[in-house]
Amino acid sequence: MADSLLLPPGFSTGDAGAVLASLLPVGSLVILEGPTGIGKTEFVRGFARALGVRETVTSPTFVTLQEYEGTNGALFHGDLDRLPDGGGTDFVEALLASREWSWSLVEWGGKLSPSLWGLFLVVIGLRFSWESDEGRLMTVRSLGGADGTGEGESLVTLFLDRLIAGSGFPAISRGG
Numbered sequence: 377m378a379d380s381l382l383l384p385p386g387f388s389t390g391d392a393g394a395v396l397a398s399l400l401p402v403g404s405l406v407i408l409e410g411p412t413g414i415g416k417t418e419f420v421r422g423f424a425r426a427l428g429v430r431e432t433v434t435s436p437t438f439v440t441l442q443e444y445e446g447t448n449g450a451l452f453h454g455d456l457d458r459l460p461d462g463g464g465t466d467f468v469e470a471l472l473a474s475r476e477w478s479w480s481l482v483e484w485g486g487k488l489s490p491s492l493w494g495l496f497l498v499v500i501g502l503r504f505s506w507e508s509d510e511g512r513l514m515t516v517r518s519l520g521g522a523d524g525t526g527e528g529e530s531l532v533t534l535f536l537d538r539l540i541a542g543s544g545f546p547a548i549s550r551g552g
């Protein structure tokens with residue numbers, strides 16, 4: 377099941393990233409999808425801030441992957457935009473090598489093989505799309521993980537509930 381939030385103009389996807397970071401267990405994978413410039417990397421920046429990462433988080437479009445160490449844990453940040461479907465051997469090996477001690481966020485992550493999802497504790501998919509002048513639509517769903525979809529679905533619900541409660545934007549709305 378997928379659920380969506382309309383994020384009003386001015387709402388930072390980084391704030392949403394920080395909320396999700398406070399909920400997901402280490403060993404989770406977040407697959408980020410959406411057009412260039414919609415806020416995927418900003419989402420990762422907010423997630424990284426919540427982990428206590430002090431370095432500047434940049435888009436990994438040209439280097440394809442970056443790893444950050446924060447005071448609250450490690451972050452693997454990848455981008456499959458320029459890589460072939462599946463991500464390529466080096467990318468997948470690096471992703472899997474860090475999965476037990478870090479959170480993994482992959483932009484254009486839809487190129488990853490779903491056969492990898494069961495190797496992560498929880499897998500969450502986030503898709504951002506433009507909704508004209510009204511803002512961006514963020515669609516969130518559990519994609520499974522080691523426990524199937526049970527824990528992931530609960531975390532998606534909790535994430536959306538906390539995001540709505542803490543947004544300060546009365547225009548933020550939830551729809552299925």
